[in-house]
Amino acid sequence: MNKPLALIVDDEPDIRELLEITLNRMSIRTACAENIAQAKALLKQESCDLCLTDMKLPDGNGLELVDFIQTLSAPIPVAVITAHGNMESAILAMKKGAFDFVSKPFDLPGLRLLINNALKLSDAGTTKERRTRHTLLGESLIMQEIRAKIGKLARSQAPVYISGESGSGKELVAKLIHQQSSRSDHAFVAINCGAIPHDLMESEFFGHKKGSFTGAVSDKKGLFQAAEGGTLFLDEVADLPLSLQVKLLRAIQEKKIRPVGDQQEIPVDIRLLSATHRNLNDMVRDGSFRQDLYYRINVIDLHVPPLRERPGDIPALVEHILAKLTGANKQDRPVLSASALAALQKYHFPGNVRELENIMERALALYDGNNIESDDLNLPIDAHKAAKSPEYSPVLGSLEDHLEGIERKAITLVLEENEGDKTAAAKQLGLSFRSLRYRLKQLDMDH
Incomplete structure (x- = not known):
């Protein structure tokens, strides 16, 4: 050779x-x-x-x-x-x-x-790109472009910043970049930066020496060392405190870390990928995220689109989710009716693919027969209008809480109009009696 x-x-x-x-x-x-x-x-x-x-x-x-x-x-x-x-x-x-x-x-x-x-790096990139079609689903133009970009990014060591809404599949994209890269035979270490207490972050990232602080009863390796030779994925990187942002910047630039309590720096070999659903540009402007760190992690930006921008991909996603949830072959698993599929494709999906998975899991618990009907989906009432309503204010809390309030109000009014007759109320709301009863239970209104 x-x-x-x-x-x-x-x-x-x-x-x-x-x-x-x-x-x-x-x-x-x-x-x-x-x-x-x-x-x-x-x-x-x-x-x-x-x-x-x-x-x-x-x-x-x-x-x-x-x-x-x-x-x-x-x-x-x-x-x-x-x-x-x-x-x-x-x-x-x-x-x-x-x-x-x-x-x-x-x-x-x-x-x-x-x-x-x-x-x-080998010429196996094309083969690997084809494999991503079975993992990152969708034949829309935008998803084809993302798969092609993943293949290109896998041939680099450049830090990638993956932007997109919650539930859109940012960690899946990060995993695919790792799996197609020259680092695929080493670890992929993912961490949610918002889930680590601030006072433990430095130790979690860089490790510590025994006795360096109260509770440090032994030496501990950090996430950088755990990802040695592989890929470190920092999800919700916007949640990092400024004090750690400085140390992270140095670790990336020098390719070295210093465990807490250690006098020596340790060389590390990792590929850094990061993501957040928040707008880092706005955070840089208001001073809550360091500009120099932003430019360092955002060498290449990859945006993952929300599900509402690719409704044509929903049928393939639904089929994949049903196969995963039921474990049944294609002949035995339930199918969506045309009206149910149309309802999903019109829905705005604030929770994206993760929300679609929850909707399908709920539908499997409710449907009768072979088909999943639109009633079985239990989509929020007037969800699309509510999302655009000028009455919505962040003061009300999360979008999910706001939509739940609208649904509760609508059901209460219709029940009052029908003097508590649930069968009549369900008919007026365009729901089956079983779906209304399920929603009453979910909203704690079934008494």
């Missing part, structure tokens, strides 16, 4: 020699270029497996080479060499498609890790 070939682009002979020695010891062949013109010529002649390029070259900027490699029929991983602390150049290079960056002076163990990760 042929040894992989790496292209080294740097105008300093000492740097080229150091990189050549390092790569040759890793059984990697090398080809060298002093400038962009030589590098482009070599890329046209040779079938390279990866490229290491300096940012400052005699005839231009290394970013030009990054752009050129992205236009090749089979782009190779390219890592840029930056001056220590020059994160702006590194971030810009990764936005353009660079695999990763390495700072001078070189940390050789870190450099070898980077090279090994780059070489793990």
Whole structure:
């Protein structure tokens, strides 16, 4: 089997020699270029497996080479060499498609890790992209674009910020990026930042040494160390306190952490993915989220659309959810009636896919026969109108509480009009008697 070939682009002979020695010891062949013109010529002649390029070259900027490699029929991983602390150049290079960056002076163990990760990337990307169709469901144009972008992001080490409403599938997207990446044989560690008490966050993230604080009865590894070699997913990253934001920024930039109570920094090798349903731009403006950390985690932004923007995907999602909930084969599992499916496709889904799962679970408990009817779905009454109502105010609490109040009021009025006759009230509301009785029980009105 042929040894992989790496292209080294740097105008300093000492740097080229150091990189050549390092790569040759890793059984990697090398080809060298002093400038962009030589590098482009070599890329046209040779079938390279990866490229290491300096940012400052005699005839231009290394970013030009990054752009050129992205236009090749089979782009190779390219890592840029930056001056220590020059994160702006590194971030810009990764936005353009660079695999990763390495700072001078070189940390050789870190450099070898980077090279090994780059070489793990193979041409299996297309196969893996096809697999995502069975996990991230939907054939709408927007979902096809997201799956394609996941495949592209998996070939990079760049931090990705996944935005989207609650329940839209942000963690699923993060898992797919990890599973298709060169890190897939290592851990995927997900943490909800809003679920950790603030006084324990630093210890949870970076670990601690025995005796560093009351209750620290032994050494403990943090989440960064648990994700070593793999991917760390920070969900609801907007909930991080400012004090930890500073330390997280340093850990990302230096690729090192310091456990609580330890004097030494520990190198870590992780890919960082983050997400939140909140608007980080607004938080940066009001000072509750650091701008420098925002730019560092938001090298690439991937937006997951709400379910109401892709109603054409609902039939496939429903079929998948029913199969998961019932465990039955296609012939034995219940199906949605045309009216039930139409009702779901008109509904605005404030809770997105997670809410759809809850609706289908409830429907399975209520339906009779082979079909799930629209009554069995128990969608909130006038939910769509309520969501747009000018009377709604955040003072009232969550949208779910507000909608529940509207439903309670509507049912109470209709029961009064029918003098407590539930059968007549159900008919007036367009519900089956069983559905009305279920809603009365859910709203604690069945007395």
